[in-house]
Amino acid sequence: MMMKADRQKIGEMIRKYGALAVLILLVAGNSLFTPNFLHINTLWNILLQAFTTIVISMGMTVVIATGGIDISVGSTMALSSIVFAKLLFVNESSFCLALVLALLAALVFGLFNGILIGVFKFQPIVATLILMISGRGIAQQFNDGVVISFYGNHYAELGTYRIGGVLPVQVVVIALVLLGTLFLVKKTVLGRFIQAVGDNEKASSLMGINTAAVLVGSYVMCALLAGGAAVLETLRVCSADPNNIGNAIELDCIAAVAIGGTSMSGGRAVVLGTLIGALVMQVITTMMNMNNIFYAYALVVKSAIIVIALYLQRRTTA
Amino acid sequence: MREMKTGENARNQWSKRLSGNGAYLALFLLIVAASAIYKDMFFSYTNLSNILRQSSMIGLISIGMTCVILTAGIDLSVGATVALAAVFAAKLSFAGFWPALLIPVAMGLGVGFVNGFVIEKMKIVPFIGTLAVQMAVRGIAYILTDIKSISVSKECTAFPLIGRGYLYGIPIPVIIFAVLAVVMIVISNSSSFGRSLYAIGGNEDAARMMGLKVQKNKIICYTITGGLSAMAGVILCSRLGAGQPVAGLGWEMDAVAAVAIGGTLLSGGVGGIGKTIAGVFIVGIIGNVINLQGTVNTYVQKIIMGAIVLAVIMIQKRTQKEEG
Numbered sequence: 051m052m053m054k055a056d057r058q059k060i061g062e063m064i065r066k067y068g069a070l071a072v073l074i075l076l077v078a079g080n081s082l083f084t085p086n087f088l089h090i091n092t093l094w095n096i097l098l099q100a101f102t103t104i105v106i107s108m109g110m111t112v113v114i115a116t117g118g119i120d121i122s123v124g125s126t127m128a129l130s131s132i133v134f135a136k137l138l139f140v141n142e143s144s145f146c147l148a149l150v151l152a153l154l155a156a157l158v159f160g161l162f163n164g165i166l167i168g169v170f171k172f173q174p175i176v177a178t179l180i181l182m183i184s185g186r187g188i189a190q191q192f193n194d195g196v197v198i199s200f201y202g203n204h205y206a207e208l209g210t211y212r213i214g215g216v217l218p219v220q221v222v223v224i225a226l227v228l229l230g231t232l233f234l235v236k237k238t239v240l241g242r243f244i245q246a247v248g249d250n251e252k253a254s255s256l257m258g259i260n261t262a263a264v265l266v267g268s269y270v271m272c273a274l275l276a277g278g279a280a281v282l283e284t285l286r287v288c289s290a291d292p293n294n295i296g297n298a299i300e301l302d303c304i305a306a307v308a309i310g311g312t313s314m315s316g317g318r319a320v321v322l323g324t325l326i327g328a329l330v331m332q333v334i335t336t337m338m339n340m341n342n343i344f345y346a347y348a349l350v351v352k353s354a355i356i357v358i359a360l361y362l363q364r365r366t367t368a
Numbered sequence: 369m370r371e372m373k374t375g376e377n378a379r380n381q382w383s384k385r386l387s388g389n390g391a392y393l394a395l396f397l398l399i400v401a402a403s404a405i406y407k408d409m410f411f412s413y414t415n416l417s418n419i420l421r422q423s424s425m426i427g428l429i430s431i432g433m434t435c436v437i438l439t440a441g442i443d444l445s446v447g448a449t450v451a452l453a454a455v456f457a458a459k460l461s462f463a464g465f466w467p468a469l470l471i472p473v474a475m476g477l478g479v480g481f482v483n484g485f486v487i488e489k490m491k492i493v494p495f496i497g498t499l500a501v502q503m504a505v506r507g508i509a510y511i512l513t514d515i516k517s518i519s520v521s522k523e524c525t526a527f528p529l530i531g532r533g534y535l536y537g538i539p540i541p542v543i544i545f546a547v548l549a550v551v552m553i554v555i556s557n558s559s560s561f562g563r564s565l566y567a568i569g570g571n572e573d574a575a576r577m578m579g580l581k582v583q584k585n586k587i588i589c590y591t592i593t594g595g596l597s598a599m600a601g602v603i604l605c606s607r608l609g610a611g612q613p614v615a616g617l618g619w620e621m622d623a624v625a626a627v628a629i630g631g632t633l634l635s636g637g638v639g640g641i642g643k644t645i646a647g648v649f650i651v652g653i654i655g656n657v658i659n660l661q662g663t664v665n666t667y668v669q670k671i672i673m674g675a676i677v678l679a680v681i682m683i684q685k686r687t688q689k690e691e692g
Contacts, residue, residue, distance in 0.1 A: 195665075
C-alpha cells in the first residue's frame with residue numbers, strides 16, 4: 051500500500067514538475083559545458099528569440115483549454131505585421147493608427163475563428179485551417195507579396211529598446227502577458243468558464259454559461275496576442291515579411307502548450323507550464339547554436355523531448 | 369398527408385444523396401464550367417495530363433490522410449516524409465533503380481509505424497505525436513544533406529521515368545496513383561480492416577468492445593500513410609531529378625484541406641477515399657484554371673482555396689443538422 055502511494059506521488063511529481071526538471075537540467079548542463087552561457091545576455095537572447103512563441107502560446111493555452119486549437123496564428127501574424135508596416139511606412143500614417151488597425155485586423159481574424167467555432171460549431175482545426183490558408187494569402191495580397199523593410203528608421207528603435215539600457219521591452223511584454231493570462235485563468239470567473247467549456251461544453255451550456263461567447267473570446271484573445279507580438283517582432287527585425295513571418299509558429303506554440311502539461315482535450319490550462327515548454331524548446335535551439343552544432347540536430351532533440359514529456363504525463367494521468 | 373410525407377422523404381433522400389456526394393457534384397460542375405469557358409485550352413491532352421500528374425503526389429498523400437482522419441486521427445509528418453524519401457531516393461539512385469524505389473518506401477512505412485507506435489503504444493495524441501515525428505524526420509533529412517539538394521545519378525536512366533515517363537500516353541505517376549487509389553478504395557470498402565477504420569472513427573470504445581483490433585489497425589493505418597507519402601517523395605525526386613530536404617513543406621495541410629473539401633469529417637468515421645480524390649482534383653483544377661486565366665496571382669489563389677474549404681464545411685454542417 052505504501053509503495054503504491056509512493057509511486058502515485060512520484061508519478062504526480064513527474065507530471066507536475068517534469069517539464070521544469072528538464073528545463074533546470076538543460077540550464078545546469080549548459081552552465082557547465084557551454085562557454086559564456088551564464089551571462090545575462092544569453093537570458094535576454096533566449097527570451098527575445100522565444101518572444102513570439104511565448105506570447106502566442108499564452109493565447110494558445112487558453113484556446114486549447116477550451117478543447118480547441120488555433121492553427122491560423124501564423125497567418126494572423128503575417129496580416130498584422132504587413133498592415134502595421136504598410137500604414138506606418140508606406141502610407142505614413144500615425145503610429146497609433148497603424149497599431150490600432152493592425153490589432154483590429156487580428157481581431158477580425160479572431161472573431162472569424164471564434165464565430166465559426168463558437169456559433170456555427172465548426173471543428174476548431176478545420177475552422178482555423180481556413181484562415182491558415184486564406185489569411186496568409188490576404189496578408190501577401192495586401193502588399194503584393196512585397197517585403198517592407200525600414201532599417202534605420204527611428205521607429206525601429208522601439209523594437210530593440212532596452213529599459214534602463216538593460217531590460218529588453220519584449221521581456222516586459224512577456225511578463226505582462228504571462229501575469230495577465232495567469233490572472234485570467236486562476237482568478238477570474240471567465241477563466242473558470244474557459245476550463246469548464248473545455249471539460250464539457252454541453253454541461254457548461256446547461257449550467258448557463260454562454261459557451262459561444264467564451265469560445266469567441268478565447269480565439270479573439272489568441273489572435274490579438276498573435277497580432278500584438280507580430281507588431282513588436284516586426285519592429286525588432288525592421289521588416290514586415292508576410293511570406294515568412296510566423297511560418298509554422300502554430301506548431302511551436304502547440305508543442306510548448308503540450309510539453310507544459312495542458313491536456314490537448316481541454317479542461318485545464320497550465321499557464322506556467324506553457325512558459326516552461328516554450329523555454330525548453332528555445333534553450334535547446336540556443337544550446338545548439340552556442341556550441342556551433344547544426345540546427346537540424348535541435349529538431350531531432352526537440353522531438354524527443356516532446357515525446358518523452360508527453361509520455362511521462364500520459365502514464366501518470368491514466 | 370401521406371403524399372406530402374413521401375414527398376418530403378424523397379426530398380430528404382435527395383438532399384442526403386447530394387450532400388454526401390457534394391464533392392463529386394462540385395467536381396463535375398467545375399469540369400463543365402472550365403471546359404465551357406476555356407474549351408480546348410482546358411480539355412486538351414496536355415492540360416488534362418498536367419492536372420492529373422500534378423495532383424498525383426498530393427493525391428497519394430491524401431489517400432493515406434483520409435484513412436488516418438477516418439480513425440479520428442491526423443498525420444502531420446507526411447510532408448517531412450516526402451522530403452526524407454526524396455533524399456533517400458536521390459542518394460540510392462547511385463545504387464540502382466530498385467533500391468532507389470523500394471528503400472525509400474520501406475523507410476516511409478517505418479516512419480508511419482513510428483507514428484502509430486507513438487500514438488497507440490505511448491498514448492500521445494495524434495496531433496502532437498505526429499508533430500514530433502515531423503520535426504525528427506525533417507531534422508534527419510537536413511542532417512543527411514546539410515540542407516543541400518542531392519542530384520539523382522545520371523547512370524540510373526530508369527529512375528527519372530517514375531516521375532516523367534509515360535505508358536500508353538498516360539504519365540507514370542498518374543498510373544501509380546490510380547492503381548494505389550483503386551487498391552486503397554477496395555481495401556477501405558471491402559476488407560474488415562477498412563471497415564474497422566470507420567468503426568474506430570465512429571466510436572473507438574465501442575469498436576474495441578466489439579472485439580476489433582483497434583490498436584493494431586490504427587498502427588497499420590499510419591504505416592500505410594507513411595508508405596504512400598514516401599512514394600510521393602520518390603515521384604517528386606524523380607520528376608525534379610534531385611532530392612530536396614526542404615521538399616513537401618506544408619503538404620500535410622494541403623492534404624488535410626483536400627480531405628476536408630472531399631467531405632470526410634475531421635471528427636472521424638464519415639467520408640471516404642473516393643471523395644478525397646474528388647477533393648484533390650477540385651483543388652488541382654482550380655489551380656489549373658487560375659493558371660489558364662493568367663491574371664490571378666498565387667496569393668488570391670490561397671484566399672480562394674480557403675473560401676472553398678469554408679463553403680464545403682458550411683454545406684456539410686447544414687446536412688449534418690438535417691440528419692441530427
